[in-house]
Amino acid sequence: MPMKDLLRTEDLSRADVELLLSTAAEFATEPTKASAALAHKTVAIYMSKPSTRTRLASETAVAHLGGTPIFLRGEDLQIGRGETIADTARVISQFCNALLIRTFAQSDVDELGANASIPVINGLTDYDHPTQVLADWLTIREKFGADISGRKFVYLGDGNNVTTAWLMMGATMGAHVVASTPEGKWAPDSDVVARASAIAAKNGGKVEVIHDPHVAAKDASVLYTDVWMSMGDPEEERREKEKALKSFAVTEELMGMTSTDSIFMHCLPAHRGEEVAASVIDGARSVIWREAFHRRTTIQAIIYHLVRGEIKGY
Numbered sequence: 001m002p003m004k005d006l007l008r009t010e011d012l013s014r015a016d017v018e019l020l021l022s023t024a025a026e027f028a029t030e031p032t033k034a035s036a037a038l039a040h041k042t043v044a045i046y047m048s049k050p051s052t053r054t055r056l057a058s059e060t061a062v063a064h065l066g067g068t069p070i071f072l073r074g075e076d077l078q079i080g081r082g083e084t085i086a087d088t089a090r091v092i093s094q095f096c097n098a099l100l101i102r103t104f105a106q107s108d109v110d111e112l113g114a115n116a117s118i119p120v121i122n123g124l125t126d127y128d129h130p131t132q133v134l135a136d137w138l139t140i141r142e143k144f145g146a147d148i149s150g151r152k153f154v155y156l157g158d159g160n161n162v163t164t165a166w167l168m169m170g171a172t173m174g175a176h177v178v179a180s181t182p183e184g185k186w187a188p189d190s191d192v193v194a195r196a197s198a199i200a201a202k203n204g205g206k207v208e209v210i211h212d213p214h215v216a217a218k219d220a221s222v223l224y225t226d227v228w229m230s231m232g233d234p235e236e237e238r239r240e241k242e243k244a245l246k247s248f249a250v251t252e253e254l255m256g257m258t259s260t261d262s263i264f265m266h267c268l269p270a271h272r273g274e275e276v277a278a279s280v281i282d283g284a285r286s287v288i289w290r291e292a293f294h295r296r297t298t299i300q301a302i303i304y305h306l307v308r309g310e311i312k313g314y
Helices: 014-029 053-064 085-095 106-115 130-144 161-172 190-203 213-217 235-248 288-307
Strands: 042-047 068-073 098-102 120-124 152-156 176-180 206-210 222-225 263-266
Touching (some): 014 161, 042 053, 053 068, 053 098, 085 098, 098 288, 106 120, 130 161, 130 288, 152 161, 161 176, 161 206, 176 190, 190 206, 206 213, 263 288
Parallel strands (some): 042 068, 042 098, 098 120, 152 222, 222 263
């Protein structure tokens, strides 16, 4: 039975990811090759968090598929005045053919998926970021090809939603993926690591959590990072968090420890001089703009295949 929604990165099988990456690569060179796929159809794009890349990518993706994107904020809907998520899902399902949501709680996305009759796509939650990590892996594939044996892919920084997506996708792809974070409360959730490790074991991959950034960076093919303070993080924790993460900043020194063909990745927005040196993010090894470009191609592929019932899941 096809998978109706994309709620979590870990819901995708290896075959699903291969299909999405292949289609996204085609959309990269020919954006309107399926320009009638959503003809006379609408896709709701609901965001309770600010967005640059996800909003632009999703609205453009829908337009390239021949559909009409309908952008919504919380204050635009009755959900802002107490209407339930379940009722909102049922109403949107009567007017739209898919829903992409960017919000805080994963449980809200799960509830939408459970009550909507149309595909629901997680455009970001505090727990996971599946649309971002698909763009990351298409960028990786363009650089290194499909054969990633012997390569190490490293995320440095806070154990946040991007870390979850990074570990789950790497495990699904049979890669050696690393989360290099401080110990304690900014490390990845132990349940996430356990589930990613189980997925990796089935796919010939390896998941590691390493608390020394220099050990993690040695011979890595990718160094990836994110901002240290995410939307919704308590401001009173800033000093403590920045102190804990300072040694995980991606510097020229860390890049110098990586493989000779390594690349730097960042999901953006970036704070130069904090989680990454300006010379790294703006340097020759940085692929951040191609990575951002693929937000559109991969979201386009997700919508295209989900609406057609072609994502199978596990």
